[in-house]
Structure formats: structure tokens, C-alpha cells
Amino acid sequence: MHVQRRCFQIQEARVQAGETFRGHRPMLGSAPMWRRPLLHGVLIVSAALIWFLSVPVARAQDAPGVSPELRLPAGVGPGREPVPTGYAATIRVPKDFDTIQAAVDHAKPGGMVLIAPGIYSESVTVTTPYLTIRGLDRDRTIIDGGFERSNGIVVFAADGVAIENLTSRNNLLDGFSWNGVHGYWGRYLTAYDNGRSGIAAYGSDDGQLDHSYASGSAHSGFSVEGCSPCHSVISAVVGEDNAAGFSGTNAEGVAIVNSEWTNNMSGIVPNTQDTVGGAPQRSLLIAGNYVHDNDNVAAPALALTYPSFGMGIVVAGGLDDLITGNLVEDQRTYGIVMVPILDRNLWPTGRNEVRDNVVRRSGLADLALAAPSSGADCFAGNDPSTSEPPAIEALYPCTGRRAFPAGGGSLAPTLEALTRSIDAQDGDFPHGDWRAQGAPPPQPGMPGDAAAAPPTLAIPGGSVPQPYRIRPIGEISGSAGPTVSKELTVMGMPLATSWWGLLIGLYGYVLPFVLYAAWVAVALWDLIRQESQPLPYRTRWMLAVLVVPFIGPLLYFAFGRSPIPRQLRLILTVGGIAVYALFVLLGVAVGG
The missing domain is CATH 1.10.287 (Helix Hairpins)
Known part of the structure; x- marks a missing residue:
């Protein structure tokens, strides 16, 4: 299957392992009639209550809010800034300027800010397009928010900015983020102990995040939100010890590939919300990932991120996603699950395709479809041991006649999310403090000589997103034995x-x-x-x-x-x- 770089449309239902890819793709007596209006009304309302009380009031993800809409001068903003014809000067920190912000403010499009090892207690805002911000040592070049500054590095409406070989920690919001841009690239980045997301792109398109690590985030390690289409790739990253490894609120056309998601509260969570523009979420490719042990009660979390606890890959109200060729192991609740989500509107899932995944040792079920669903969610060619409802691939096949063409699913995953949502309402639910998660182990820096390498221009549709190859599932090394015990259930509902x-x-x-x-x-x-x-x-x-x-x-x-x-x-x-x-x-x- 090929994913077109510009259109990102899923062309086929199957992904051939090892093939090369380029960027890709809202549900009804005996006495005279006039003596019984109360009875009629109560019965009709009661029928409606049966339906709506069965729908999860829990969202799979908290809505952290996309950065406010920018008011830009004429000629400035996404898609309106020319690509430089050559490189500009390199500015060194602290040799030329004492602070990263001062260096960024003096840099020109096509230039680079090169940062020596050290701890920089500042928050950096970037508004210069086609700028490269690079650290000389990934682990020792650190932007520290001191638990009082909002962001490490935040790019506002500046196209083509690349950030690489740096660490950002202890920020109230994000470690690194791009807001309202056309073209972005983050690579060899480490973000830990941040109050919202580690590395994020809001309302931005034509981007790439790769070879990066995010941990200790109260919302998500990696986040791509509010873009339609996004034309973005997340590849070769690790999300660990976060509320969610990845969150994709109202994201369309993102590839999450060849990455590891472990020890979070939940793994990969594309979701729909009315509070973010562009609903619903749709057309994500999730392939070649190793998703395991996402049931960490010590990970930081917000109250509205808790309902997806213990789920490996959970599509919450999304449409047209393709989930294929992933190894999913040792999830406390569900390995791969489709669930509806209720915000201002009810968003059931629909037309999602789950095929050719290996899913094992999940606490409740390896594969699950929650009710209500809007229809055409399908499962085929997977290797699970359990499912909810049972025989999920026979009931919801990707080809041939379907037993429930208009939707279907089980209420058990819906009630599972509802139970945890209620549990979290007073804030007294199992979770850790994002300020105290601690530093990760050393991470590999960018190859070659960081000081001698030329600037990295994130040219939309040109250098980003990069082509990628989805690794075959046989190349993913899983764990040897069970680490999650089965939960006792009644009719599929956990006790x-x-x-x-x-x-x-x-x-x-x-x-x-x-x-x-x-x-x-x-x-x-x-x-x-x-x-x-x-x-x-x-x-x-x-x-x-x-x-x-x-x-x-x-x-x-x-x-x-x-x-x-x-x-x-x-x-x-x-x-x-x-x-x-x-x-x-x-x-x-x-x-x-």
C-alpha cells in the first residue's frame, strides 16, 4: 500500500511489510389515549435513557487546548513565507549571545542557532521561518523551565523550523511545540517532565518527528492535533511514562510508524473532540509499532486522560484509521480497541480497519469494538487470543457479509471507560506527579559532527515529511512471557x-x-x-x-x-x- 505524500490517502486495505512509503492519508393500553400522556412520555424518555446511559461520558484524552489562533500581519504565516535560496549565518550560544532567545531573535531564515552544552533557564519563542536550532550534545544541552516557565521552545507561525539534538524539561506546558506552521521537523530530541506534552504540533502540517524520546508528560509524550490534513510522520520515537504515548486529537493524515510506546497509562490514542478544530479525527496510519505494558499507575495524568488506562491502541471516535502490522503486548485492559467518545457531540467510531496485528496477553481482550459504533469498523488477519465481542473477526470482517452492517460492538469497553471516568472526577485516581518522574537514560545524539553539519531546512512537501519504510512485524522483538494477569469479568465487564x-x-x-x-x-x-x-x-x-x-x-x-x-x-x-x-x-x- 502506498501513502501519497501530498494526499495521504490510504490506497489499499493491506500494507506489504517492508514496502517504502512517502508521506500519506456522527445515530427511537386499555385506557383512552388522552388519559395516558404521562405514561407515553415517561416510556419514551426511559428508552432514550437506556441508550444514553450506556454511552461513555469519559473522553479518552483531556483537551489541553490548541494554542490560541494567531493574528498575523499580511504576508506572514503558514504557506506565505518563501523558502531561502541559501544558508544564512550560524549564531553560537553562548559565544555570540548569552541566551538562546537572543540568538534566535538575531538569526535569519536559512540560518542556524548552534547551542553549546549547558543548562539554559529560559523559554524560547521562534517566529523566524526556516531556522535550525541545534544542540551540540543532545543529553547535555538542556532547556529547563524550572517548573515556572510555560514552554521550552515554541514555534509560532514560522514555517520550516527544525529543532534537533536538544533536551527540554520541567516546563508547565510543552517541551517543544510548533503552532500554526507549514513545515516542521523535530529530531533527536528529548523531552521529559513537562506539564502537557513533550513534543507537539498544533494546527500544523507537512512535518516530521523522528528519533526522539518523550517521558513524564501529563497529557501525552507526542501530540499532533487540529490539522486536516496533517501530512505528518512520527517515526522511530519512544514514548514512555506519559499519560498517553501519542495523542492525535482531530488529526487527519498522520503516520505513526516504527516506534515504541511503553509504560504509559495508554499507548497510542487518536481521538475526536469538539473543543479542538477539525473534528472528527480520521485517516491515521498506525503501523510497525511495538506497544506494550501501558498500564503505569505512577505515570502523570489528567483526570480526563484516565479512562483509556491500560489500553494499547485506542481509537476514540475516529474514522478511517488503518492499524496494521503492530505488535501489542501486555496491556492491562485492551490491546487494540475502538470506542465512542462524548464531547458536545457523540462521536462513534467508523470505517476503521484493524488487520495483521499480533496482540497478546491483554487483561480484558486483545481486540475490542465498543458500542455504539457507526459501522464498517473491521478486523481481519490479526493474531489475538481474545476479543470483545467474541469472534470479532467473524462478526466484523473487512470483506464479505457482516452480521452487523450498521454498527454493533460491546458495551463492556464503554462501561470500562465510564467507570474510570467516574473514578477520576474528584482527582483521587491512581497517577503520578509530572514534576517528579525523573530523567531518562542517555539518548543517542544526531549522527556526525553537529557543529559541522549544515542547517536542516524543513521544506514542506520537499524535505518533510521524509519517505519511510514500515518494518515487518517479524523484526519487532517482543517480551517472552506474561506480565499482565487476566482481570475477573462479568459479561465482559471487569470487576x-x-x-x-x-x-x-x-x-x-x-x-x-x-x-x-x-x-x-x-x-x-x-x-x-x-x-x-x-x-x-x-x-x-x-x-x-x-x-x-x-x-x-x-x-x-x-x-x-x-x-x-x-x-x-x-x-x-x-x-x-x-x-x-x-x-x-x-x-x-x-x-x-
Whole structure:
């Protein structure tokens, strides 16, 4: 499969291992009718409650917010800045200027700021296009925010800026970020202990992040957000000890390839949010990655990042993503999972393709599709041991006839996310402090002589994004044995450690189906015994009860001339739903 550099459209359903790639690609009695409006209204509302209470109110990722929209002068901004025809002067820090900011302010497009080893206590803002900012030693050239400055290096509306061979730490927001740019390149970067993301691109396109490391971030190690299309590649990076290894809020056309995501709360998390422009998220390629052991309760996290805990690759409300050729091991909850997300709108997943992955030793299920989904999510050619729902590749194949063409999925992953979302509302959920994660081991610097190498121009559509080859899954070395034990579940719902979690798990998941079974059985029995009613009349209502889930029995109890006393019908329907809602709300009230 080829991914076109400019269009980034997924051309085929399958990726041939080892092939070279270039950049790529919102869901319905016996008394006179006039005496029963309250009953009718309550029953219809109750049916709606059954549906909506089953939807996760948890988002897979917190919305950190894209940097405010820039007000730029005429002729300045993404796509409006000319590419330099040659290199400009190199400015050295601290030889020429004492601070990185002073050097950046004096540099010209096509030039370079070369930084000697040392700790630089500053926050650097870059507005000069086509500038290279390079450290002479990746591990020893450090920008330190001191837990009081916002960003390490932040690029605003300056196209083609490359940042390389540096470390950024202890910033309140991001270690390195590009905002509203056309062309960017970050390589051989280390970012750790930052309050939002380690390395991020917001509202930017035609970019590349490679050979970099991010840890200890309260939102995500790597983040590409609010771009459509993004035309970006993340390759050969490591995300570790973060809330999420990668977050792709409303990102379209990003390739996340050949990288390792480990010991985060969750691994790779493309997601949709209304609070960021460009919804929904769509058309990501996730391939050739090693995703393992993402269940770190000591990793820093925000309350709204906790619901995806223990998930390896989770698509939250995304569309048209291709997840292929990844090795996913030892996840506490789900290996690869598609889940809906609720923000201002409900965003179910749809048309995502999960194929040819090896997924093993997941605590709940290796592959999962959460309900509700919008349809055409498919699974094929994977090597899992478990799935939710069971036989997921037979129920949701990528070719041939589908058992549930309009959607489907299981409520278990949805309730799993809901339970953790409730648990996190008071802030008392398992997580660590981003300020205290600590320094990573030494990281390899850029090859060759950093001082002698020419500037790196991030020319959109030219030098970035770079072509890449997806490594075959056989080249990924996994662990030898189990590190995650199976969680005890009831009908696919985990028995959480807190008693209220068990309460929600049992009542939130099991009770609606018990109620539904009772409604169907009582309605059918009632219709069979109504011998005074014409046979065609009873037949039509039986079909409605059997064919229309949940709402069919409720409509019969409201409009079907049932001889069952009104009070008993209310207890059976509204009473059952009220008990269900009561236990869920009780769990919310006392949770934590």
C-alpha cells in the first residue's frame, strides 16, 4: 500500500511489510389515549435513557487546548513565507549571545542557532521561518523551565523550523511545540517532565518527528492535533511514562510508524473532540509499532486522560484509521480497541480497519469494538487470543457479509471507560506527579559532527515529511512471557477494585439486558393471552417487540392496549429504569 505524500490517502486495505512509503492519508393500553400522556412520555424518555446511559461520558484524552489562533500581519504565516535560496549565518550560544532567545531573535531564515552544552533557564519563542536550532550534545544541552516557565521552545507561525539534538524539561506546558506552521521537523530530541506534552504540533502540517524520546508528560509524550490534513510522520520515537504515548486529537493524515510506546497509562490514542478544530479525527496510519505494558499507575495524568488506562491502541471516535502490522503486548485492559467518545457531540467510531496485528496477553481482550459504533469498523488477519465481542473477526470482517452492517460492538469497553471516568472526577485516581518522574537514560545524539553539519531546512512537501519504510512485524522483538494477569469479568465487564466500580459494572452493564429480557417475555406472554384481539393485530405487535430493541417492548406497553394494570406497567418499565439509574448515580456520588 502506498501513502501519497501530498494526499495521504490510504490506497489499499493491506500494507506489504517492508514496502517504502512517502508521506500519506456522527445515530427511537386499555385506557383512552388522552388519559395516558404521562405514561407515553415517561416510556419514551426511559428508552432514550437506556441508550444514553450506556454511552461513555469519559473522553479518552483531556483537551489541553490548541494554542490560541494567531493574528498575523499580511504576508506572514503558514504557506506565505518563501523558502531561502541559501544558508544564512550560524549564531553560537553562548559565544555570540548569552541566551538562546537572543540568538534566535538575531538569526535569519536559512540560518542556524548552534547551542553549546549547558543548562539554559529560559523559554524560547521562534517566529523566524526556516531556522535550525541545534544542540551540540543532545543529553547535555538542556532547556529547563524550572517548573515556572510555560514552554521550552515554541514555534509560532514560522514555517520550516527544525529543532534537533536538544533536551527540554520541567516546563508547565510543552517541551517543544510548533503552532500554526507549514513545515516542521523535530529530531533527536528529548523531552521529559513537562506539564502537557513533550513534543507537539498544533494546527500544523507537512512535518516530521523522528528519533526522539518523550517521558513524564501529563497529557501525552507526542501530540499532533487540529490539522486536516496533517501530512505528518512520527517515526522511530519512544514514548514512555506519559499519560498517553501519542495523542492525535482531530488529526487527519498522520503516520505513526516504527516506534515504541511503553509504560504509559495508554499507548497510542487518536481521538475526536469538539473543543479542538477539525473534528472528527480520521485517516491515521498506525503501523510497525511495538506497544506494550501501558498500564503505569505512577505515570502523570489528567483526570480526563484516565479512562483509556491500560489500553494499547485506542481509537476514540475516529474514522478511517488503518492499524496494521503492530505488535501489542501486555496491556492491562485492551490491546487494540475502538470506542465512542462524548464531547458536545457523540462521536462513534467508523470505517476503521484493524488487520495483521499480533496482540497478546491483554487483561480484558486483545481486540475490542465498543458500542455504539457507526459501522464498517473491521478486523481481519490479526493474531489475538481474545476479543470483545467474541469472534470479532467473524462478526466484523473487512470483506464479505457482516452480521452487523450498521454498527454493533460491546458495551463492556464503554462501561470500562465510564467507570474510570467516574473514578477520576474528584482527582483521587491512581497517577503520578509530572514534576517528579525523573530523567531518562542517555539518548543517542544526531549522527556526525553537529557543529559541522549544515542547517536542516524543513521544506514542506520537499524535505518533510521524509519517505519511510514500515518494518515487518517479524523484526519487532517482543517480551517472552506474561506480565499482565487476566482481570475477573462479568459479561465482559471487569470487576473493578472499588465496591462502587463493581456496582456500576454489574448494574450499568447487566441490568439493562435483564430488564430488556423481562420486557420482551412479559410483552409476548401478554400478547399470547389476548385472545379477544385479532390475530394480525397481535402478530404486528409481536414483530415490533422482537425486532425493535428496547423501544419495541416500551412502545407496546404504552400503545398496545395491554390489559396489564397501568401501575404494574409503570413499575415494570419506569421502575426498573429508575432502579438502574439510582445505582449508577449512587456509584457516582460515593466513588473515590
